[in-house]
Amino acid sequence: MSVPKAFLALLHERPMNGNQLKSEFEVRTGATWPLNVGQAYTTLQRLERDELIAPMRDETDESEIYRVTDTGSQAVRAWWESPVERTRPARDELAIKLTLAATSPGVDVRTVVRVQRTESMRMLHEYTRLKAEATEGSERADLSWRLLLESLIFQTEAEIRWLDHVEATVIRESRNMAAPANEIAAWLSENERSGKR
Structure with missing residues (x-):
């Protein structure tokens, strides 16, 4: 399961903070793969490090809001247009x-x-x-x-x-x-x- 790609897709729709992303991910997937807040923020840090998202300060909220960058938008489009490869099966x-x-x-x-x-x-x-x-x-x-x-x-x-x-x-x-x-x-x-x- 690619949480980073899912987060990018969600941020492509609208800017959100880590808690909002966690909640939106769980709502959209029926909480089948629950995330903890730490995992959400670690994922955001990696996406920011890779310059796929950028923080933006929301004056009404103390938490940092993230938006997708142009590079991140391209990554989302590439994800939608590419098949999910099954070259290495998940451990079952x-x-x-x-x-x-x-x-x-x-x-x-x-x-x-x-x-x-x-x-x-x-x-x-x-x-x-x-x-x-x-x-x-x-x-x-x-x-x-x-x-x-x-x-x-x-x-x-x-x-x-x-x-x-x-x-x-x-x-x-x-x-x-x-x-x-x-x-x-x-x-x-x-x-x-x-x-x-």
Whole structure:
């Protein structure tokens, strides 16, 4: 998630201070990725250092108000016009957990998958409920919230499909590993009978 780019886009709309940016970011994203005030001001310092924003003093407010610079405006336009690159996937705790579970002795991967599927289904129902509530409104913030919820719904549906795939793969692999063991046991049994004759 690119908080600096999001802040630039918000400042491109109007000048704001750190608290206003934090609040606006959380409203527009449905507080899905809450920020702390320190993170907001650290981000502003980096954007100012890179000359993408500039402070301006508001006589009615003690806090510093920031505006986007020409360079910052160009950066916002470039962000809107460029795709989000997926060259380095984000760390996914669930993927890490399941890949480790699948290769760790004594771990019942099917149980891990079932527990996660239950949680994913719970979240899918929650996102669907929230989307139904958000659909009743028509404000701009509601639109961004609905779009975000739809993204979360699609991601969760994909996660559930992937969990089904993981479970099927683990079952198939355990059968494949059991087949040679069964063949060896049958061979040993046959040899024992042959040796007794």
